[in-house]
Amino acid sequence: MIHRRTLLATGAASLAQLPLLTPLALPLNALAQSRRKDTLVLALTLEPSGLDPTAKAGAEIAEVVLYNVFETLTKINGDGSVTPLLAERWEISPDLRTVTFQLRRGVKFHNGEPFDAQAVKYSFDRAASTDSTNKDKRTFTNLRTQVIDSHTVVLITQEIEPDLLFLLGQASAIIVEPKTVETNATKPVGTGPYRFDSWAKGSTIGLVKWDGFREPEAAQIRKVTFRFISEPAAQVAALLSNDVDLFPHASVSRSLPQFQNDKRFQVLFNASRGKVILAINNKRKPLDDVRVRRAISAAIDRKAVIDAASDGRGVPIGSHYVPGAPGYIDTTGINPYDVEKAKRLLAEAGVKTPLELSLVLPPPPYARQGGEFIAAQLAKIGIVAKIQNVEWAQWISGTYGNKNYDLSVILHVEPFDLVNYTKPDYYWGYQSPRFDKAFSQARNAPTAAERNKYLGEAQRVLAEDAANVFLYQPQLITVAARGLRGLWKDAPIFANDIAAIRWG
Secondary structure (H helix, E strand, O other): OEOOOOOOOOOHHHHHOOOOOOHHHOOHHHHHHHHOOOEEEEEEOOOOOOOOOOOOOOHHHHHHHEOOOEOOOEEEOOOOOEEEOOEEEEEEOOOOOEEEEEEOOOOEOOOOOEOOHHHHHHHHHHHHOOOOOOOOHHHHHOEEEEEEEOOEEEEEEOOOOOOHHHHOOOHHHOOOOHHHHHHOOOOOOOOOOEEEEEEEOOOEEEEEEOOOOOOOOOOOOOEEEEEEOOOHHHHHHHHHOOOOOEEOOOOOHHHHHHHHOOOOEEEEEEOEOOEEEEEEOOOOOOOOOHHHHHHHHHOOOHHHHHHHHHOOOEEEOOOOOOOOOOOOOOOOOOOOOOHHHHHHHHHHOOOOOOEEEEEEEOOOHHHHHHHHHHHHHHHOOOEEEEEEEOOHHHHHHHHHHOOOOOEEEEEEOOOOOHHHHHOOOOOOOOOOHHHHHHHHHHHOOOOHHHHHHHHHHHHHHHHHHOOOEEEEEEOEEEEEEOOEEOOOOOEOOOOOOHHHOEEO
């Protein structure tokens, strides 16, 4: 998955207790306290282009709807563990190819339709269908779903998938209600504790607590308003003015002392499995030549990019994998920073400079700031990177969808997404039998040690092929009002579990 005004929730009853003051006259702290009993204003950098995570790629969709509107069989927690959600329990066969799920009873969709085994089969079959646009379609084409009874489902995998339980907790694996799939992008209907309320395009999305949820007391927050603020200065201003209660993955590193020294706030540094990369369109000439891709990689100083893009908060990486992940190996030495080597590689490839390439940058500061710095570094080897700043919806449709780019800076946030390099039609157009073999061996390895060995080989192949320029693992920053509880310490995936959040 790829990573992208003030609505005061003070109701009439609250104002009635303050008859001598108008809303505009209320002090900021009073306004904040009036809404903080059961409402939440959460800000995000990117606005979703739609609210159906099975239809489009983009972590910003999951940040709004996952575990709030839509639910999955399993749930990924803040520490990366997997626990039951719509499935109460499961059993895994000794050969790891069959998982039997016992489903939760008494669950309904927001439109009143029952959740059952048929809904699971429909959802997974739909995700695997020929016309599916699910970004994880390959996960579902690997599955055969059998209904045993209304509350028992068996999943049979063609190839072993060691991370299946984790993958089934991601947004692409939501269970949908058949009657609503055509309108889920604008009016999502799920089984979660919150239902869709409103969407003011370019500004806010509102969710409200659903009275029909199976656990009426599960959520304390009655209403959540998502605001979308892309500019770092505006993010800082919104937090300092108390217009926003919670900002996950905020671009505020240059203003950190303001929040760390202000008793109104708590600051969390989130570990992530994300990978910031300079994506390369492997299908375009001369980028289809490995020597050109290696030259681009050698021209870029990763540590300097981290300083420019994320104020030094990140760890250099050499492949599409990060420290802390099972089977990680350090590949940063395969394509080290070496300007003279980069020039030689371009000459060996017969590239005449200056070489013009497009560099498409979505809105997040890591992309815009990092992209400008990368363009300056590429200029030193005769590559003219023509920067194109685009909005997030344009990036999803033009860069990711239509593959209309040469280079692009982007954050991939999913932990287990090496599988994307086995997809020749994926947006970077990489194709390698060597990688496919190593990845398949890792997936089907009988032991963790063997799996890690083959994962290491897969990482090494990507680095040697310079499939992309692998830049860094970011350290994310969450800023929240001090009174909020239930926040994730780390970010194994991008999700905001509103039902887990409380004031107190």
